[in-house]
Amino acid sequence: MSTGVSVCYEVIRAHSKSFSLASRLLAPDVRDRAVAVYAWCRRADDAIDLAGPAGPQVALSVLRSELDEMYAGREVGEPVLRQFQRTVWERGIPRRYADDLLAGMAMDVAGQRYETLEPLLQYCYCVAGSVGLMMCHVMGVRDEGAMRNAAHLGMAMQLTNICRDVKEDWERGRLYIPDAVLASFGIPRLAGRLGEPFPPSARLPVARAIGCLLDEADRYYASGDEGLAALSWRSALAIRTARTVYASIGDRIRQVRCDPLAGRAFVPLSRKLVLLLSAAAAAGADIPLRLLRLQVGGACAPARLVRYPEDVLPV
Numbered sequence: 001m002s003t004g005v006s007v008c009y010e011v012i013r014a015h016s017k018s019f020s021l022a023s024r025l026l027a028p029d030v031r032d033r034a035v036a037v038y039a040w041c042r043r044a045d046d047a048i049d050l051a052g053p054a055g056p057q058v059a060l061s062v063l064r065s066e067l068d069e070m071y072a073g074r075e076v077g078e079p080v081l082r083q084f085q086r087t088v089w090e091r092g093i094p095r096r097y098a099d100d101l102l103a104g105m106a107m108d109v110a111g112q113r114y115e116t117l118e119p120l121l122q123y124c125y126c127v128a129g130s131v132g133l134m135m136c137h138v139m140g141v142r143d144e145g146a147m148r149n150a151a152h153l154g155m156a157m158q159l160t161n162i163c164r165d166v167k168e169d170w171e172r173g174r175l176y177i178p179d180a181v182l183a184s185f186g187i188p189r190l191a192g193r194l195g196e197p198f199p200p201s202a203r204l205p206v207a208r209a210i211g212c213l214l215d216e217a218d219r220y221y222a223s224g225d226e227g228l229a230a231l232s233w234r235s236a237l238a239i240r241t242a243r244t245v246y247a248s249i250g251d252r253i254r255q256v257r258c259d260p261l262a263g264r265a266f267v268p269l270s271r272k273l274v275l276l277l278s279a280a281a282a283a284g285a286d287i288p289l290r291l292l293r294l295q296v297g298g299a300c301a302p303a304r305l306v307r308y309p310e311d312v313l314p315v
Helices: 003-015 017-023 028-049 056-071 079-091 095-109 117-138 144-164 166-171 179-184 200-226 233-255 269-285 287-296
Strands: none
Touching: 003 017, 003 028, 003 079, 017 028, 017 233, 017 269, 028 056, 028 079, 028 095, 028 117, 028 233, 056 079, 056 095, 079 117, 095 117, 117 144, 144 166, 144 200, 144 233, 179 200, 200 233, 233 269
16 A cells, blocks of 8 residues: 555544545445545645634645646645545546635635525535535446435535534634524524624524524435435445434434534444444345446546536535
């Protein structure tokens, strides 16, 4: 295993137990490339979050310059960049998807306010739906319709992240729940109170708003499920496992009535293993449909670029 691949594996093991578990189910060559995409995305996220008060804009500019170098075919130094660049060229990952991810990070850097659901969905597409599209190229998806499903699955996972991390994000000066959703439960303009202690009067209305976003995530999960038969059996097993674990986080949030102050929801390893077995059974049941879809697909990943919002919305 090359140094670049080894470093990428270290990144996923350190930052995501769920994705690390799911990645082990992939075929070795697909796994190496999938982990390279994850490691680059994680590296970009950390570059922004760890840049300090004066540095996020500079970090964002550096990330864009690195993409210029990688897509121009120039040699890059860091192991994660080298491995991501190799994956980009081997699997034909469009620059647009990487740019979309950085556009989502730019929304965080700019302190984006989410007045309605639509800009929040755009954010979810940028930081997670775009990753689903990159993974389609990694996994050799041949069905263009499944590309849209992959973007929806990423968006569902990001909505789940947002619902899980409300308190943590509040303490970092961020609020992703849209003003319109909060207003529907009686607390308009809560974002104006960022930097203050979380207001006790907002606890129940925010819980109801979280439940609303989890319902939205369920709609995107359902769309994501429709594309799983376009994957090979091992890739479908891995993605279904990650999807099921993430959806289970939403279930655990609901178990505490979506209370934003109840503590960070997580899925224990024992439950993850049960979900893995469930995912294996579901992936096996999809085999006839998978064979049919592979027969009618093209010879390689679709060349048509998926664009937001025209190719992604509505769910």
